[in-house]
Amino acid sequence: MKTKLVLTFMLVFALLLAGCSSSSSTKEDESGKVVLKFLHKWPQPEYAPYFEEVVKDFEKQNPNIKIKMEAIADEPIKDKLRVILGGNEVPDIMFSWSGEFARKFVRANAALDLTPYLNEDTAWKNSFIPASLQPFTSDGKNYGIPLRFNGKFFVYNKKIFEKYNLQEPATWDEFLQTLDTLKKGGETPLILGNQDPWAAIHYLTGLNQKEVSQDVRMKDYNPGSGEFTDPGYVKAMELLADLNKKGYFMKNVNSSSHDMAKQLFFAGKGAIMYVELEEFADMDKNMKGNWGFFPMPSIADGKGNQNFITGAPDGFIVSSKTKHPKEAIQFLKFLTSKENSLKLVKEIGWPSPIDGATNPDTALKEVAEGVEAMKKAEGMAEWLDTDVHAKVADVYLSNIQLLLDGSKTPEQIIKEVQKVAKQVQSEVE
Amino acid sequence: MRFACPFLEGEDMTRTFRNSRTALLFILPALLLILMFVFLPIVLNLYNSLFRWNSFEVGRAFVGLEYYGRLFKDPIFFTALKNNSLYAVISLLFQVGGGLVIAAILEDKLIRRFQPFFRTVFFIPSVVSIAVVGLLWQLLYNPEVGLVNGAMKAIGQSEWARSWLGDSEVAIYAVVAVSQWQYTGYMAMLFILAMQKIPYEYYEASMIDGASKIKTFLFITLPQIKEMILVGTVITVIGAFKVFDEVYIMTNGGPGRSTEVLGTMLYRAAFRNDEMGYASTIGTVIFVITLTLSLVQLKLGKSGQEV
Numbered sequence: 038m039k040t041k042l043v044l045t046f047m048l049v050f051a052l053l054l055a056g057c058s059s060s061s062s063t064k065e066d067e068s069g070k071v072v073l074k075f076l077h078k079w080p081q082p083e084y085a086p087y088f089e090e091v092v093k094d095f096e097k098q099n100p101n102i103k104i105k106m107e108a109i110a111d112e113p114i115k116d117k118l119r120v121i122l123g124g125n126e127v128p129d130i131m132f133s134w135s136g137e138f139a140r141k142f143v144r145a146n147a148a149l150d151l152t153p154y155l156n157e158d159t160a161w162k163n164s165f166i167p168a169s170l171q172p173f174t175s176d177g178k179n180y181g182i183p184l185r186f187n188g189k190f191f192v193y194n195k196k197i198f199e200k201y202n203l204q205e206p207a208t209w210d211e212f213l214q215t216l217d218t219l220k221k222g223g224e225t226p227l228i229l230g231n232q233d234p235w236a237a238i239h240y241l242t243g244l245n246q247k248e249v250s251q252d253v254r255m256k257d258y259n260p261g262s263g264e265f266t267d268p269g270y271v272k273a274m275e276l277l278a279d280l281n282k283k284g285y286f287m288k289n290v291n292s293s294s295h296d297m298a299k300q301l302f303f304a305g306k307g308a309i310m311y312v313e314l315e316e317f318a319d320m321d322k323n324m325k326g327n328w329g330f331f332p333m334p335s336i337a338d339g340k341g342n343q344n345f346i347t348g349a350p351d352g353f354i355v356s357s358k359t360k361h362p363k364e365a366i367q368f369l370k371f372l373t374s375k376e377n378s379l380k381l382v383k384e385i386g387w388p389s390p391i392d393g394a395t396n397p398d399t400a401l402k403e404v405a406e407g408v409e410a411m412k413k414a415e416g417m418a419e420w421l422d423t424d425v426h427a428k429v430a431d432v433y434l435s436n437i438q439l440l441l442d443g444s445k446t447p448e449q450i451i452k453e454v455q456k457v458a459k460q461v462q463s464e465v466e
Numbered sequence: 467m468r469f470a471c472p473f474l475e476g477e478d479m480t481r482t483f484r485n486s487r488t489a490l491l492f493i494l495p496a497l498l499l500i501l502m503f504v505f506l507p508i509v510l511n512l513y514n515s516l517f518r519w520n521s522f523e524v525g526r527a528f529v530g531l532e533y534y535g536r537l538f539k540d541p542i543f544f545t546a547l548k549n550n551s552l553y554a555v556i557s558l559l560f561q562v563g564g565g566l567v568i569a570a571i572l573e574d575k576l577i578r579r580f581q582p583f584f585r586t587v588f589f590i591p592s593v594v595s596i597a598v599v600g601l602l603w604q605l606l607y608n609p610e611v612g613l614v615n616g617a618m619k620a621i622g623q624s625e626w627a628r629s630w631l632g633d634s635e636v637a638i639y640a641v642v643a644v645s646q647w648q649y650t651g652y653m654a655m656l657f658i659l660a661m662q663k664i665p666y667e668y669y670e671a672s673m674i675d676g677a678s679k680i681k682t683f684l685f686i687t688l689p690q691i692k693e694m695i696l697v698g699t700v701i702t703v704i705g706a707f708k709v710f711d712e713v714y715i716m717t718n719g720g721p722g723r724s725t726e727v728l729g730t731m732l733y734r735a736a737f738r739n740d741e742m743g744y745a746s747t748i749g750t751v752i753f754v755i756t757l758t759l760s761l762v763q764l765k766l767g768k769s770g771q772e773v
Contacts, residue, residue: 427738439634
């Protein structure tokens with residue numbers, strides 16, 4: 038009797054286990070095709086069709102490869118990537134930001150070293166603007182292939198600027214004067230939607246770079262040696278807080294989203310807004326001919342290189358667990374071919390990292406000019422929230438709203454940053 | 467049954483034994499499922515909280531109770547505890563207290579004719595998906611175009627208008643308020659169901675004795691639905707300590723960390739800061755808190771004696 042009970046118990050248990058495990062076996066296509074899983078972050082209806090077309094073209098040219106595509110939006114993909122990488126169904130090719138965001142996957146041995154593939158095909162390697170490959174490197178090895186080359190610029194409303202006879206400011210002092218004139222004239226000088234705090238972090242990205250010397254900043258941004266004791270970090274936050282104290286930002290920055298703020302800018306409710314190069318197409322659609330742009334003005338006594346531009350490429354990494362590295366590279370080559378890059382620039386208006394793809398013939402005049410400005414720049418300040426360790430980024434992200442509403446001072450915030458940076462140092466070997 | 471057992475002999479005895487064994491066989495699958503998907507994860511979670519690890523790395527480092535020490539020194543943990551407690555207290559007041567009052571009013575003879583209408587109206591918010599509710603209220607709270615500030619201005623109290631979700635002083639109350647809007651009707655519904663089971667004779671008798679409406683409510687309705695009130699209280703309080711979606715969608719813990727609750731803190735640790743061990747620690751603490759609270763409540767309510 039007892040054995041029967043035990044047997045039943047075991048049977049049920051076995052059934053349960055079987056039910057759990059059968060779903061995780063990997064599925065190879067019936068017809069013997071190679072299946073590549075491809076994860077990107079653009080499910081929006083204005084961008085998704087481009088990827089669908091490219092995938093279709095690729096499958097037509099390579100009938101033995103099938104691409105399984107999936108898209109997850111910007112904010113959720115930050116969390117999902119971490120979960121997916123821990124599971125059994127890791128995509129072969131997946132989106133990643135450059136800098137520390139990709140490097141933490143490299144440290145965990147989750148990303149494939151792409152250096153041999155790039156060196157094998159120098160024509161491919163040389164087709165990229167060098168500055169776009171560099172942010173994806175770690176210890177001199179390449180881990181990512183850039184798809185876009187994104188930069189951050191101030192855009193302004195030309196009509197409002199003309200009304201007050203204003204020029205594009207080149208220095209921070211000129212910038213402050215411009216803002217002051219606008220404020221006195223009763224305009225809202227700066228539009229900012231900081232509900233998701235990356236918006237203000239992008240200001241701080243540039244300000245940190247301009248205030249702190251390159252060596253110190255690179256040492257601090259490295260999780261293994263970050264200290265953040267340079268006074269430049271406090272100064273950078275002070276400059277940002279001052280913009281708010283003097284009333285240059287619009288009202289309710291912390292409860293307006295970036296998109297909502299953009300609508301205000303389109304409606305002429307403010308003079309200047311800080312946006313990404315990829316949004317230029319949107320600007321042109323809504324304010325045809327009535328907008329111009331300038332990079333973040335230089336700071337006279339700043340210790341950083343003043344000829345840097347804020348921005349970074351983003352693109353794709355290949356999973357170290359992939360069974361088909363060759364096919365994955367083949368797809369990435371197709372994705373970054375001159376032909377598809379031209380198409381990318383033309384159809385969705387994104388700046389391409391392929392040399393010569395973003396030119397006045399294919400792209401919007403302003404986008405081409407923006408890419409030109411980035412090529413001329415001596416370096417890039419990569420996004421603060423993806424270029425430092427996630428825990429340090431989190432301190433910045435959650436405090437920047439409090440900096441703007443005045444409830445925390447730069448000194449208080451940098452103390453927290455230093456504390457977490459120390460903790461991170463001890464955890465990363 | 468228990469008393470009968472000793473007097474059973476021979477075949478009767480085996481039959482009872484066999485019966486209970488059959489019963490056991492029937493609950494076995496459910497028991498196994500619960501063991502595998504509830505109790506095993508709880509134990510594993512406790513074990514996981516002793517390591518430093520993240521979801522995409524293979525290795526893990528043993529850190530012992532370090533994370534527990536860190537948690538109890540983390541100021542954000544106390545912000546989160548405070549916010550969860552606020553959630554619990556306000557929810558008890560509005561959902562259980564307010565729900566009771568609404569239920570009693572709708573059950574009153576005079577209004578009962580319209581009860582289906584009101585019941586539906588009050589119940590509707592709780593069937594709307596939480597993601598939709600979050601986005602809806604984000605718009606309502608919007609300082610520029612939102613209805614809430616518009617209403618404040620319309621009644622001439624424009625100094626009350628503010629940036630509801632962007633002000634660290636009031637943001638948590640704004641978020642809690644949404645939950646009250648959503649679930650008070652649901653609670654009222656549960657109470658109405660319980661009240662409908664009360665025999666009408668009690669009310670008749672008290673009416674003849676000349677008891678006022680308030681007195682009937684206090685001395686007949688309340689004691690009769692005691693069990694349901696207890697269930698409601700347990701659900702509300704535990705829900706308040708498990709809350710996640712509302713906060714995540716509306717403020718994601720911001721501005722700053724002012725609306726952080728234990729749930730969002732856990733999520734942030736796990737999926738933003740890559741500290742699964744710390745997240746497991748928070749998970750264990752949430753479990754201990756909710757377990758203690760429900761045990762206390764069950765003890766106080768002396769449940770299990772009725773129903």
